[in-house]
Amino acid sequence: MPLSWNEIKSRALVFSRTWADAANEDSQGKPFWIDFFEIFGITDKRVATFEHAVKKLPGLKAKTDGFVDLFWPGMLLVEQKSRGKNLDVALTQALSYFPGITERDLPQLVIVCDFARFRVHRLTTNETFEFALKDLHKHIKLFGFVAGYKVQT
Template sequence: MSLSWNEIKDRALNFSREWENESSEDAEAKSFWDAFFNIFGVSRKRVASFERKVKKIDGKDGYIDLLWKGILLVEHKSLGKNLDRAYKQAKDYFPGLKDIDLPRYILVSDFARFRLYDLEEDTQHEFTIKELYKNIKLFGFIAGYQTASFKEQDPVNRDVPKAS
């Protein structure tokens, strides 16, 4: 049973209050992401794994903080760390993943800030943990809601036979 958007928004507000003062990646990142998935009524264990070992672009071993195969890759940093570098680090894992496991989304966070990249739509959204509830629909894919975008399409040109 999926949660309503109102329930999800309420859970996001509670999550933000609980985690707004956290700062240590080593101590709390795994609990943070378990709680994050719980916003959507999803058990993180059912969909994603922590510390997935992969070969990076330079041939060295790397460890993806969180991977939901084919859907989401998360790179988590301690408070105040550079999110651009976190994104680059996430992309450096791609050569070590099978094509089928490549994520549509990359999410980087330092507890206080989130940046979500949709690689299919080529979009990026950044917001603070206090603004999470306002941006929660960006994560509809976690809750099982379909994400769709509508773009301008070329008009259809076709010859219609005339009635005789």
Template sequence: MASSTPQLVDRAQIRRSLDNFTAFWLRRVESWRERNETATEKKYAQQFWSELFNCFGVNAARMDLFEQDARRGSTGSSGYIDLFWPGVVIGEAKSLGVNLDIAHAQARDYLAGGTVSDFEMPRYILCSNFESIRLSKLGDPETRFDITFSLSELPDYIDQLRFLAGFEAVTKEEEEEASIQASKLMADLFTAMAGDDVDEAVGDEAPTDPEEEDNRTQQTSMYLTRLLFLLFGDDAGLWEQDLFYRFVLEETTAGNLGAQLNSLFEVLNTPENRRQRLPEHLAKFPYVNGSIFADQMRTEYFDPD
């Protein structure tokens, strides 16, 4: 992808892109009607989603947002979600003329199936049958909405769709819930790395001397501190927006995650004028002085070797 996450495209640029998108797809829909073409969902849905998301600076194909395996809440049977961006939006497409209530109910059925975890729950449901679009914001009753509009009206709903480009106010309640979920994730990650048998004292009884602390606990704590710093850097503008997020999404797999993180830590600990022949995805990270990345630890839980 040119970019795997929103690049904060300005409003005027989004509007121009939406105007072009709408004009193109209106012509295509008209040609389908003239030819009496059916089964448009299977043939064109991913292109439709991709081009719509591109208007907001998001490359859905490279983000691997299409056809995510999921289980239906109503039947327990397996299927796949047409479009799924964890924590952001779930999308369902139907062929031209199909009632969008069907698509909306299907999206909710997948959300109720247990496959989507709490921290992956999207804030929006987006449905389309090419000629109409239905957008629902979930969550807080005071801010949620459910609107349906025609394809020709799409550019008029730029404000409701700008969440795709990263422009969205977050309520205090949503921030608190996100913090709780993040804390749970970090606790689960600590347990997964350090093991269930870690039994360190806490509070006033916690060790203050690193030598008194279990080595595995030390290593785990340092790894989590580094990861938290990188997540903070993405949020606080210490470097290009979502640079670490894109690094994990695009450059790592289950098999190479440890090696890639170790490489990144080394880069962060190396001044720019001492770096040589780095790939672009690493070269964009700045030097971080201090000691947080100075002691390179290749821990067994992340290093596949």
């Protein structure tokens, strides 16, 4: 049974405070996302993999192999950057992985993040949401699928 929204929001506030000073992708990226999934009462091992190998579009920095920072097939692709890095560049990088992902595994959401800011792209509706880490609790329902909640239209 999923956690209640009140519990998830409370955990999101704790998460935001815990990670307020995070800055380094290499040393803090994985722990950040492991803790993110714990907001919803699940472990990353149940749903996602880190450093998922894919073929990229040719011509991007002359590399055809790449590694998705976090990948949940059919649901989520995350490109994590160090604090202050350009999220537009991160999005371009994230989208360059799509040719190497099978059709059935293409994500519904792409998240680019520099610890301080989240930019969430909902591919099914072409919507983009951007917010600060400190405001994660206000936007937590964007990630309801992690806890098993379904969007009703």
